[in-house]
Amino acid sequence: MVKIGVLGLQGAVREHVRSIEACGAEAVVIKKVEQLTQIDGLIIPGGESTTMRRLMDKYGFIEPLKQFAGEGKPMFGTCAGLIILAKKIVGYDEPHLGLMDITVERNSFGRQRESFEASLAIKGVADDFIGVFIRAPHIVSVGADVDVLATYEDRIVAARQGQFLGCSFHPELTDDHRMTQYFINMVKETKE
Numbered sequence: 001m002v003k004i005g006v007l008g009l010q011g012a013v014r015e016h017v018r019s020i021e022a023c024g025a026e027a028v029v030i031k032k033v034e035q036l037t038q039i040d041g042l043i044i045p046g047g048e049s050t051t052m053r054r055l056m057d058k059y060g061f062i063e064p065l066k067q068f069a070g071e072g073k074p075m076f077g078t079c080a081g082l083i084i085l086a087k088k089i090v091g092y093d094e095p096h097l098g099l100m101d102i103t104v105e106r107n108s109f110g111r112q113r114e115s116f117e118a119s120l121a122i123k124g125v126a127d128d129f130i131g132v133f134i135r136a137p138h139i140v141s142v143g144a145d146v147d148v149l150a151t152y153e154d155r156i157v158a159a160r161q162g163q164f165l166g167c168s169f170h171p172e173l174t175d176d177h178r179m180t181q182y183f184i185n186m187v188k189e190t191k192e
């Protein structure tokens, strides 16, 4: 069985654990760098990217996570986690992990739409996936190696670049676990 880590510093950690377990995989909440050796893939959850970054610095996660990626291990960033993975963030000089070749914009769906749900067609996942968006970022542009998986109102909201998967919405907050399953399949394929 593959072991999927969920970065457990801040945000929707338990919800991802529940979704991973619903898919029949083992979930490990990652609170210490040493735990990274136990897992085959990592989910960086939604929450608040600036707070998460502060805790990543405090607990020394930045370099070890870059190394984890360097080993080819799959990583999935959802919402704030997507911002953490991105190479560029609109309005900021420096990225966080800077691993996935995308530019993201934070809180980009406007104040009046702080949170909403939308039905999405996600390539390789589902034609009718309910995406829960909470102060969500969107992907402004992608590099040549990045596959756009879903758009909403002409904005990119899910993408994949080889070992990296990212989405603007929270795929762990409903009982539809197909997006989580898609990531688990990426992890299985990498492990084989």
Ligand SMILES: NC(=O)CC[C@H](N)C(=O)O
Residues within 6 Å of the ligand: 045, 046, 047, 048, 049, 050, 078, 079, 080, 081, 083, 106, 107, 134, 135, 136, 137
């Ligand atoms: N639901 C979320 O993860 C929101 C992301 C948050 N707006 C941020 O910029 O980090």
